[in-house]
Each structure stands twice: as C-alpha cells, then as structure tokens.
Amino acid sequence: MAGSQDEVKLLGVAGSPFVCRVKIALKLKGVEYKFIEENLHTKSDLLLKYNPIYKKVPVFVHNEKPISESLVIVEYIDEVWKGNNPILPTEPYQRALARFWSKFIDDKCVSAAWKAAFTLDEKEREKNIEESSEALQFLENELKDKKFFGGEEFGFVDIAAVFIAYWVPIFQEAAGLQLFTSEKFPKLYNWSQEFINHPVVKESLPPREPLFAFFKGRYESLGASN
Amino acid sequence: MAGSQDEVKLLGVAGSPFVCRVKIALKLKGVEYKFIEENLHTKSDLLLKYNPIYKKVPVFVHNEKPISESLVIVEYIDEVWKGNNPILPTEPYQRALARFWSKFIDDKCVSAAWKAAFTLDEKEREKNIEESSEALQFLENELKDKKFFGGEEFGFVDIAAVFIAYWVPIFQEAAGLQLFTSEKFPKLYNWSQEFINHPVVKESLPPREPLFAFFKGRYESLGASN
Numbered sequence: 327m328a329g330s331q332d333e334v335k336l337l338g339v340a341g342s343p344f345v346c347r348v349k350i351a352l353k354l355k356g357v358e359y360k361f362i363e364e365n366l367h368t369k370s371d372l373l374l375k376y377n378p379i380y381k382k383v384p385v386f387v388h389n390e391k392p393i394s395e396s397l398v399i400v401e402y403i404d405e406v407w408k409g410n411n412p413i414l415p416t417e418p419y420q421r422a423l424a425r426f427w428s429k430f431i432d433d434k435c436v437s438a439a440w441k442a443a444f445t446l447d448e449k450e451r452e453k454n455i456e457e458s459s460e461a462l463q464f465l466e467n468e469l470k471d472k473k474f475f476g477g478e479e480f481g482f483v484d485i486a487a488v489f490i491a492y493w494v495p496i497f498q499e500a501a502g503l504q505l506f507t508s509e510k511f512p513k514l515y516n517w518s519q520e521f522i523n524h525p526v527v528k529e530s531l532p533p534r535e536p537l538f539a540f541f542k543g544r545y546e547s548l549g550a551s552n
Numbered sequence: 553m554a555g556s557q558d559e560v561k562l563l564g565v566a567g568s569p570f571v572c573r574v575k576i577a578l579k580l581k582g583v584e585y586k587f588i589e590e591n592l593h594t595k596s597d598l599l600l601k602y603n604p605i606y607k608k609v610p611v612f613v614h615n616e617k618p619i620s621e622s623l624v625i626v627e628y629i630d631e632v633w634k635g636n637n638p639i640l641p642t643e644p645y646q647r648a649l650a651r652f653w654s655k656f657i658d659d660k661c662v663s664a665a666w667k668a669a670f671t672l673d674e675k676e677r678e679k680n681i682e683e684s685s686e687a688l689q690f691l692e693n694e695l696k697d698k699k700f701f702g703g704e705e706f707g708f709v710d711i712a713a714v715f716i717a718y719w720v721p722i723f724q725e726a727a728g729l730q731l732f733t734s735e736k737f738p739k740l741y742n743w744s745q746e747f748i749n750h751p752v753v754k755e756s757l758p759p760r761e762p763l764f765a766f767f768k769g770r771y772e773s774l775g776a777s778n
Contacts, residue, residue, distance in 0.1 A: 379656070379690055391645050398651045405644040418631040419617050425624045430605070464605055 334359035335387040337373055339366060340532045341540060343436075343489040344396040345384040349530040350485050351400045355407040397428050400485055414482050427468060427475065428486035434461040435487075439494050443501035443541075446548050458505055462490070466511045473520060484521055491518035492531055500541035560585035561613040563599055565592060566758045567766060569662075569715040570622040571610040575756040576711050577626045581633040623654050626711055640708050653694060653701065654712035660687040661713075665720050669727035669767075672774050684731055688716070692737045699746060710747055717744035718757055726767035 336352070336359050338345030352359055364373055364383050376385045376392035385392050386399040388406070393399050404413035414421050438461060442454040465487070469475060475483035490506065495518070498505045508515035521527055562578070562585050564571030578585055590599055590609050602611045602618035611618050612625040614632070619625050630639035640647050664687060668680040691713070695701060701709035716732065721744070724731045734741035747753055 388645070393645070393648045393652065395652055395655060398648050398655065401651065402644055402648040405647065418628055419614070419619070421631065422619045422624050422628040425627065426619065426621055429621055429624065 331389075332357075333387075333389050335362055336360070337362045337364050337370075337376065337385040337387070338383045339364055341537050342383060343493045346488050346492075346530060346532070347396045347485050348384045348386055348399050348403070350488065350527055351403045351413060353526045353530050354411045354413065355403060356410070357403070357407055397432070397482075397486060400482065404482075411479070412481070413485065415476070424476075424482040427465075427483045430461070430464070431483070431486045431489065435465075436489055439490070439505060440497075442505055443497050443503050444544060444548060455503070455505065459510070462506060462511050462514060465490070466514045469513045469517055471513075474517065480521060480524060480527070484517075488521070488527070488531075490514070491521045493537075496534060496538050497541040497545075500538055501545045557615075558583075559613075559615050561588055562586070563588045563590050563596075563602065563611040563613070564609045565590055567763050568609060569719045572714050572718075572756060572758070573622045573711050574610045574612055574625050574629070576714065576753055577629045577639060579752045579756050580637045580639065581629060582636070583629070583633055623658070623708075623712060626708065630708075637705070638707070639711065641702070650702075650708040653691075653709045656687070656690070657709070657712045657715065661691075662715055665716070665731060666723075668731055669723050669729050670770060670774060681729070681731065685736070688732060688737050688740060691716070692740045695739045695743055697739075700743065706747060706750060706753070710743075714747070714753070714757075716740070717747045719763075722760060722764050723767040723771075726764055727771045 334352075334357055336345070336348055338348070338361060340363065349361075362372065364370055366383070369381050373383070373385065374381060376387055377383075377394045380394055382394065384396055384399060385394050386402070387393075388402075393402055400413060414424055435458060438454045438457040442451060442458050445451045445454060474480040475487065494506045504510075506514070506518075522531060560578075560583055562571070562574055564574070564587065566589065575587075588598065590596055592609070595607050599609070599611065600607060602613055603609075603620045606620055608620065610622055610625060611620050612628070613619075614628075619628055626639060640650055661684060664680045664683040668677060668684050671677045671680060700706040701713065720732045730736075732740070732744075748757065
C-alpha cells in the first residue's frame with residue numbers, strides 16, 4: 327500500500343521507451359519519485375544490486391523493494407496507487423484483453439519494428455517490415471473508433487504502445503523508412519497524436535532531437551559495423 | 553463474474569505445457585469445462601474464429617468471449633473464480649514478483665531448454681544448454697526453502713513452471729541430455745516432485761509415454777531434416 331513515508335526510485339535511461347512507460351504511469355498517478363539515470367555501458371552497483379538477473383532498466387524501487395520488467399512495474403503502480411486514474415480496467419475480461427494487447431506489443435511490434443529499421447540484410451529487413459506492418463494492422467483494427475485503447479482515457483495498452491506512438495516515428499525517419507504513416511494506419515496515427523499530446527504523456531517523453539540524432543548515428547554506422 | 557450459467561471451453565492439444573497451465577488452474581478452481589482437442593496441422597474454423605491473431609492454443613472461451621496467452625488466461629481464471637484457492641498472492645509486491653518470475657520462465661527457460669534438446673548445431677546447442685542452466689539456477693535460488701514458489705500452496709509461478717517440472721525431464725531423456733537433474737538443482741528437483749504429484753496437478757498432466765515417444769521421434773529426425 328502507498329503511504330506518506332514512501333520512498334520511490336526509478337533507475338532508467340532517458341531515451342528508453344520501457345522506462346518511459348513507468349514515467350507515464352507515475353505521472354498519471356501523481357507519484358513523486360527520484361529518477362536515477364543509469365549508464366548502460368558501465369552498469370552501476372545500484373543496478374546490479376536491484377536487478378541482478380537482467381541488469382537492465384527500468385528498475386522500480388518502492389521502499390527498497392525492487393521490481394523489473396516495465397509492464398510488471400506499471401501494473402504494480404496501478405495496484406498500489408489505486409485511488410485515482412485507473413490504468414487497468416476493473417472488469418476481468420477487459421483486464422485480460424489489456425494484458426493480451428500489451429504482451430502483443432512487446433512480442434510482435436517492438437523487436438520487428440526495430441529490426442525493420444536497423445537491419446542491414448535486405449531480406450531480413452523486408453521480413454521485419456512485413457511483420458511490423460501486420461502487427462500494426464492488428465492494432466489499427468483493435469482501436470476501432472475509440473479515442474484510446476483504454477476508451478475515453480488512456481490505460482495499460484496505450485502506455486505499452488508509447489513505443490509505437492513516439493519512438494517508431496523518430497527512428498523510421500532516421501532510417502528513411504515508411505513503416506507507420508497516417509496513410510497506412512489512419513486510426514492508429516490519430517491515436518498516436520492524441521496520446522503523445524496528452525499533458526501527462528507529453529511531460530514524460532524525452533526530447534525528440536537527441537533521440538533522432540542517436541538513431542541517425544546508429545543507422546549510419548550500420549554499414550560500418552558489418 | 554462466474555455464474556451458474558457459465559459456458560466454459562478450452563481449445564487445446566493434450567501435449568502442450570501451455571494448455572496444461574490452464575487445465576491446472578481450472579482444476580484448482582473446480583471449474584467444469586469442455587475440452588476441445590485441436591489439430592494444429594489443420595487449424596479448425598473454431599480456432600481461427602477465436603484466435604485470429606496467433607491461431608494457437610490454448611484458447612479459453614468463457615461465455616463466447618475468447619482469451620489467448622496461457623498466463624493471461626490463468627490470471628483471468630483467478631480473477632473470475634476468486635472465491636477459493638487463490639493463484640496470485642493478494643499483496644501487490646508479491647503479485648509483481650509472481651508476474652516477474654512467470655515471465656522469466658517464458659522468456660528465459662522455455663525456448664532455451666527446448667533448443668538445448670532439439671538443436672543439431674553443436675555451438676547453438678551448447679549456448680542454449682548454458683542459458684537454460686543459468687535460468688534454472690536463478691529459479692533454484694528463488695525457491696529458497698519454500699515448498700512451492702507460491703509458499704505452502706502452489707500458485708502462479710508454479711503453474712507457469714509446469715514446463716520445467718514435467719516437460720523438461722521427459723524431453724531431456726529423449727534427447728540424451730542432463731539439463732535438469734537432482735544433483736544440479738536439488739531444491740528445484742524436490743519442488744518438481746512435490747508439484748507433479750500434487751493431486752490437482754497430477755490429474756491435469758498428459759500421460760508420459762506418448763509424450764516421450766513424440767520427443768524421441770523429434771530428436772531422432774533432427775539429423776534427417778537437416
């Protein structure tokens with residue numbers, strides 16, 4: 327349970343979509359926390375202490391109790407700070423669907439979209455473009471005519487999909503790719519605009535320019551590293 | 553909510569550890585259901601209707617509402633039939649840990665253990681043996697001196713780990729591999745014996761012999777298919 331003596335820390339890196347999910351959830355719930363910026367090249371003792379298994383961010387630490395895996399963290403935040411702005415629906419079937427689609431985003435969109443942009447091998451690239459497009463089409467269909475995946479307010483699936491709303495448009499531009507466009511996925515595109523301009527989300531996103539420069543650098547070094 | 557007019561169906565195949573997770577959860581909750589055996593070579597219209605995205609089993613259908621993904625289904629069952637035998641803990645931090653470890657099993661154990669047994673390439677095989685051993689060691693440590701991952705009664709992590717308790721010993725024998733043994737992982741081994749001999753679990757497992765024969769056939773055809 328949340329209490330007034332809560333100590334809340336988030337270990338993360340600014341540019342990570344997974345860390346951003348946690349930031350959005352905390353902002354939505356109005357939870358004060360200390361952000362500890364990690365350097366993933368030289369993993370800190372704190373990171374190794376709190377996440378000895380994956381040694382990855384985000385790690386959420388509530389009163390010295392650590393949790394990793396962004397979706398597990400977001401669900402925990404929803405359960406502890408449950409008074410306002412629910413993240414998951416209350417009805418069991420709707421909760422199951424929210425969990426299903428969030429997992430779908432992690433399993434089917436994240437890696438495929440990333441590889442579509444940053445794979446040199448043409449065949450592999452094509453395969454990942456096709457897989458990402460298929461996954462985005464499923465999301466386009468699922469959105470139907472709702473404002474957010476969560477309905478009138480954004481929720482668990484929207485938070486999981488911040489990678490699609492904000493990261494994919496940046497890195498596809500850096501890689502000269504037309505993966506997620508308003509022509510191909512009009513509903514999903516409108517959703518993404520609503521979502522990233524929502525005040526809670528907008529304040530939780532990292533600035534675009536350094537992220538774009540990072541992806542551009544990564545894309546341009548692709549040939550060099552092979 | 554569960555009601556007396558509930559129609560509960562499970563689309564599955566007998567030999568699947570993921571289907572077995574759902575069977576254990578239903579048995580634990582005392583839910584009556586209709587099992588519909590699927591043939592994954594010729595996907596049925598019912599399967600395509602209820603799981604158009606993955607076209608895979610298990611699919612759980614409650615009053616015509618379908619859910620896929622075994623862990624999502626198990627959590628749904630726990631939320632709907634919540635009166636007795638809780639599957640997830642009630643305390644949010646313990647719930648988060650249960651979700652973390654269940655995901656760990658899916659991400660780190662299932663594919664690595666499978667590939668350790670059924671990969672022809674020696675280097676790839678070695679890599680997967682190492683990864684599986686490392687993952688099993690984390691579980692061995694996590695179990696500590698508890699009877700089950702869930703404590704005195706089995707819960708979400710135990711159900712997720714049925715793959716390790718029952719499937720791994722069968723297919724490692726078929727593949728002549730010593731991946732999960734009582735010498736290497738004594739606590740995990742004791743847990744696996746407790747778990748598969750629990751009356752609820754025992755009645756939910758498929759018979760060993762056809763499973764062993766299937767894996768043996770698969771192992772022996774490895775060379776032929778390459």
